[in-house]
Every structure is written in structure tokens, then in C-alpha cells.
Amino acid sequence: MSDALSGDIQEVANKSFDCNMCGLCAARCPQGLVPYHIALLCPRLYGHYLAPVSKHLDERIAGLESGEFDDELEKLKKMDEDELHSKYEERDIEPAY
Numbered sequence: 001m002s003d004a005l006s007g008d009i010q011e012v013a014n015k016s017f018d019c020n021m022c023g024l025c026a027a028r029c030p031q032g033l034v035p036y037h038i039a040l041l042c043p044r045l046y047g048h049y050l051a052p053v054s055k056h057l058d059e060r061i062a063g064l065e066s067g068e069f070d071d072e073l074e075k076l077k078k079m080d081e082d083e084l085h086s087k088y089e090e091r092d093i094e095p096a097y
């Protein structure tokens with residue numbers, strides 16, 4: 001809350017990932033504040049207004065809007081559950097760090 005009160009939206013956004021929305025802070029706040037609402041708001045504000053633009057995200061959105069992935073999506077929609085499971089198991093994933 002001190003970061004929020006000082007206007008450091010980025011710091012609240014970073015710290016908010018540890019909040020599990022348990023609500024204890026709101027239940028105990030003598031001022032009736034709801035800190036976890038701030039924990040929800042700040043990442044959204046940061047992502048919309050402050051975070052650097054992601055070139056890869058812009059490219060992916062352009063691809064989606066142009067229909068670049070429509071054929072692949074149609075193939076997935078026609079697969080049965082076993083085929084989808086196999087495809088999921090065979091996927092390329094980034095190594096865990």
C-alpha cells in the first residue's frame with residue numbers, strides 16, 4: 001500500500017504477483033481499504049499505460065487479425081480429444097529455468 005500511496009504503480013504491479021487475494025488485509029484495515037483491489041488495478045494500469053510496447057505481441061495480434069492462424073485453428077477444432085492430447089504432449093516448450 002505504501003508504494004500505491006506514493007504512486008509507484010510499477011512497484012505495486014511487481015509486488016502484486018505475490019498476492020493471493022486472501023482478503024485478510026481488507027478484513028483488518030481500520031480505514032476500510034481493500035488493498036487487493038489495488039493489487040489487481042496496478043498491473044492493469046502498468047500493462048496498459050507504462051510497460052514498454054512488445055513488438056512480438058503486436059506481430060502476433062496482427063497475425064491473428066489477418067487470419068494467419070485460422071487454418072491451424074480449424075484443424076485443432078476438428079481434432080478429437082485423443083488427438084488434442086497427443087498434440088499437447090508433442091508440443092515444443094521452452095526449457096524450465
Ligand code: SF4
Pocket residue numbers: 018019020021022023024025026035036039
Ligand atoms: S489479499 Fe491482502 S493480505 Fe492477502 S495476500 Fe493479498 S495483500 Fe496480502
